[in-house]
Amino acid sequence: xxxxxxxxxxxxxxxLGLPISFDIDKTTLTQNYHELQKTVHPDKFANxxxxxRRLSVQKAAWINDALETLKNPLxxxxxxxxxxxxxxxxNDTSIDPAFLMEQMELRENLSEVVAKDDPLSxxxxxxxxxxxxxxxxxxxxxxxxxxxxxESDSENDDSLLKEAKAEVLKMQFLNRLQEExxxxxxxxxxxx
Amino acid sequence: xxxxxxxxxxxxxxxHQHKLAIGIDLGTTNSLVATxxxxxxxxxxxxxxxxxxxxxxxxxxxxxxxxQTQVGFIAQQNASKDPQNTIVSAKRYMGRGLDDVxxxxxxxxxxxxxxxxxxxxxxxxxxxxxxxSSEILKALKQRAxxxxxxxxxxxxxxxxxxxxxxxxxxxxxxxxxxxxxVLRLINEPTAAAVAYGLDTGSEGIHVIYDxxxxxxxxSILKLTRGIFEVLSTAGDSALGGxxxxxxxxxxxxxxxxxxxxxxxxxxQILDTAREAxxxxxxxxxxxxxxxxxxxxxxxxxxxxxxxxxLIKPLIRKTLVSCRRALRDADIDSDDIQDVVxxxxxxxxxxxxxxxxxxxxxxxxxxLDPDKVVAIGAARQADILVGNKSDEDMLLLDVTPLSLxxxxxxxxxxxxxxxxxxxxxxxxxxxxxxxxxxTAMAIHVVQGERELISDCRSLARFExxxxxxxxxxxxRIRVTFQIDADGLLAVSAREETSGVESSIxxxxxxxxxxxxxxxxxxxxxxxxxxxxxxxxxxxxxxEASRVVEALNAALDEDGDKLLSSDERDEIxxxxxxxxxxxxxxxxxxxxxxxxxxxxxxxxFAQRRMDVSINLALSGQSVKDM
Numbered sequence: 001x002x003x004x005x006x007x008x009x010x011x012x013x014x015x016l017g018l019p020i021s022f023d024i025d026k027t028t029l030t031q032n033y034h035e036l037q038k039t040v041h042p043d044k045f046a047n048x049x050x051x052x053r054r055l056s057v058q059k060a061a062w063i064n065d066a067l068e069t070l071k072n073p074l075x076x077x078x079x080x081x082x083x084x085x086x087x088x089x090x091n092d093t094s095i096d097p098a099f100l101m102e103q104m105e106l107r108e109n110l111s112e113v114v115a116k117d118d119p120l121s122x123x124x125x126x127x128x129x130x131x132x133x134x135x136x137x138x139x140x141x142x143x144x145x146x147x148x149x150x151e152s153d154s155e156n157d158d159s160l161l162k163e164a165k166a167e168v169l170k171m172q173f174l175n176r177l178q179e180e181x182x183x184x185x186x187x188x189x190x191x192x
Numbered sequence: 193x194x195x196x197x198x199x200x201x202x203x204x205x206x207x208h209q210h211k212l213a214i215g216i217d218l219g220t221t222n223s224l225v226a227t228x229x230x231x232x233x234x235x236x237x238x239x240x241x242x243x244x245x246x247x248x249x250x251x252x253x254x255x256x257x258x259x260q261t262q263v264g265f266i267a268q269q270n271a272s273k274d275p276q277n278t279i280v281s282a283k284r285y286m287g288r289g290l291d292d293v294x295x296x297x298x299x300x301x302x303x304x305x306x307x308x309x310x311x312x313x314x315x316x317x318x319x320x321x322x323x324x325s326s327e328i329l330k331a332l333k334q335r336a337x338x339x340x341x342x343x344x345x346x347x348x349x350x351x352x353x354x355x356x357x358x359x360x361x362x363x364x365x366x367x368x369x370x371x372x373x374v375l376r377l378i379n380e381p382t383a384a385a386v387a388y389g390l391d392t393g394s395e396g397i398h399v400i401y402d403x404x405x406x407x408x409x410x411s412i413l414k415l416t417r418g419i420f421e422v423l424s425t426a427g428d429s430a431l432g433g434x435x436x437x438x439x440x441x442x443x444x445x446x447x448x449x450x451x452x453x454x455x456x457x458x459x460q461i462l463d464t465a466r467e468a469x470x471x472x473x474x475x476x477x478x479x480x481x482x483x484x485x486x487x488x489x490x491x492x493x494x495x496x497x498x499x500x501x502l503i504k505p506l507i508r509k510t511l512v513s514c515r516r517a518l519r520d521a522d523i524d525s526d527d528i529q530d531v532v533x534x535x536x537x538x539x540x541x542x543x544x545x546x547x548x549x550x551x552x553x554x555x556x557x558x559l560d561p562d563k564v565v566a567i568g569a570a571r572q573a574d575i576l577v578g579n580k581s582d583e584d585m586l587l588l589d590v591t592p593l594s595l596x597x598x599x600x601x602x603x604x605x606x607x608x609x610x611x612x613x614x615x616x617x618x619x620x621x622x623x624x625x626x627x628x629x630t631a632m633a634i635h636v637v638q639g640e641r642e643l644i645s646d647c648r649s650l651a652r653f654e655x656x657x658x659x660x661x662x663x664x665x666x667r668i669r670v671t672f673q674i675d676a677d678g679l680l681a682v683s684a685r686e687e688t689s690g691v692e693s694s695i696x697x698x699x700x701x702x703x704x705x706x707x708x709x710x711x712x713x714x715x716x717x718x719x720x721x722x723x724x725x726x727x728x729x730x731x732x733x734e735a736s737r738v739v740e741a742l743n744a745a746l747d748e749d750g751d752k753l754l755s756s757d758e759r760d761e762i763x764x765x766x767x768x769x770x771x772x773x774x775x776x777x778x779x780x781x782x783x784x785x786x787x788x789x790x791x792x793x794x795f796a797q798r799r800m801d802v803s804i805n806l807a808l809s810g811q812s813v814k815d816m
Contacts, residue, residue: 015804017808030416032808034416034417034419034586035807035808036804036807036808037419037586037588038419038584038586038807039803039804039806039807040800040803040804040807041586041588041676042615042675042676043376043575043576043586043587043676044586046375046376046576046577046578047576047577047578047737047741048737048741049734049737049738049741049742049785049789050734050738050785050789051738051792051793051796052741052796052800055796055797055800056800057615057673057675057676058617059800059804060615060676061614061615061616061617061673062617063804064612064613064614064615064616065616065617065618067613068612068613182519186515186516186519189512189515
């Protein structure tokens, strides 16, 4: 198994001055991010030559991406997996059939919301459910990654990684569903 | 380890020279120019002590020197007498297509040849909105030069936060035509926040509600120790005070039973509608008395109550954006410290009332809603040219609209989501569909909807030079980069062979490079000699900038980060550039700069990496 954890190369955690972990100290993250942008942001290179201006746009974009990745639990999980040598592909179908059935039901409920008497509060019920599921998945992922990153023996790593990957795939579904709920809410709100 | 060099507090290593920089608020109705003088940001008045310049340009014909124009108050007065040649609210047409501009327009729009840009037929020929805007910018630039004297280093120009890529590019094109060096395009609400935040120094979350003449923006910002971080922005780049005027105009047309008015009468009614709007912000009634032709005078009265009833749906429309911005910022209304009102249209009492009710707080109206944007822009310009080297202020803005690509079935796949902090770069991989395929077409759109047809087309790209392979074997990585001006750039590379694919950009709206070049040449201010002289001058400035920056970099880090061979190579390249820059050969200077860039790229990269590492170690020293 390829493992990028100990290569010492710049990863998003080290560039933002944080230990590699699922749990993030948000205050330190923001503070460090600000310090870095004060150094590399294109506004600091408005008087520099073309070469440095281009370089600063690239670096600032990279640091913005680092922040986005570490701030968002799903992106953070995918990134942690990639540091362990696991890449997600678009056509991964190794997802739990029972979970898929649940998703289809939720989706069906969502599509029926418009016809209800009080669509906004119906939607709230679904959204609360989805949010609760997301929260559970995040907690689960947090547990898995802390085991993965703390245990010195790597005997269980493969099964932990497999489990984490399965949770990440679920989280992708849930996030998409959450986004659809919010879009629907926006559409409904616009009508009033 | 070498010791870091630190200069004495309060002293910079280079002698300080004040550079002239301006901030420009290029508005739909009025425009302003401001600058920082002796540490104070202020707007610059014309010779009649007027700060606002009406964004109105009258075209008066063309001679061998180019077209003759009248900009500002006089043009505004002539608008109803010469409606076809006097262009009002040109900002609404920036970066737009023929279908977009036809609504409400009293002008005769045409397109020319292959160009997708709508032009207005005038006595001086067919004129694009970019050219109209460039006349306004020229007038403001001249005003600044008259008032301040000296060489202008550059300008920060503000745009509505909700402007899309085409509208931003059009603004930058207008500046280019006006001969302005654009230091940065910044968003109007962000500029207002800078002016407001630096005045009050209040940390926390601020909402900027900016309803201008033709555009509406809402931005939510967080201010922490000099850093203005935009959390979210939303809006409508075709909603503003003009639309209130249209509503009143429609009411007048109906009440007075006027069908299909002539352009001059329509202009007159629009002007009266505006007068009524402004009056009804102060008083309870407005009495109309309007000469509607054929010796008929139409008289009527409009009460504030009825006026508010007419415009209420329009104002409520802005709340949809407010709701969305709040959601995207992921904050509660309780977290909001204050709501700042910007833009002339926030003078309408109903706007203040509805916004106040929505945010459950009394909106702040104590800033001059007209001037605050230009003042913020001037402050940012002052910092960008380096007049304040110790300034800790930094703006972190976002892209207002999601950027996507067309996929199978006319669906849009998002590559960069709205409210992502800029600059941002995202890569997307593509592969070939057929064996031996060497080219590929990509359609880029901006917008939030799933269907391509509901999004705004930005451009179509054609990738060429893909090495022939079996279907699905090529891996073409296309990188979308949005820079600090909010402008998109695209590059592509075939990953398995490392071949750089060439990209041909066909903007869906906007001027091509060729069209801009032609306009520059046609423009009276730039005879061919002038253009060449200007290009040479710009290249020499760039050369001296490169030399200056490199010498400073060598002094600072040369010994630490370079071997002696590397140092010698760079020194030699600098010497050669200095020599070439003294001659009057623009092309040679350009080539030499490129050569220097090549030799120093690695050094620049190392320096940047070191400063990134130092940024956080400096932080931990401070914490101890």
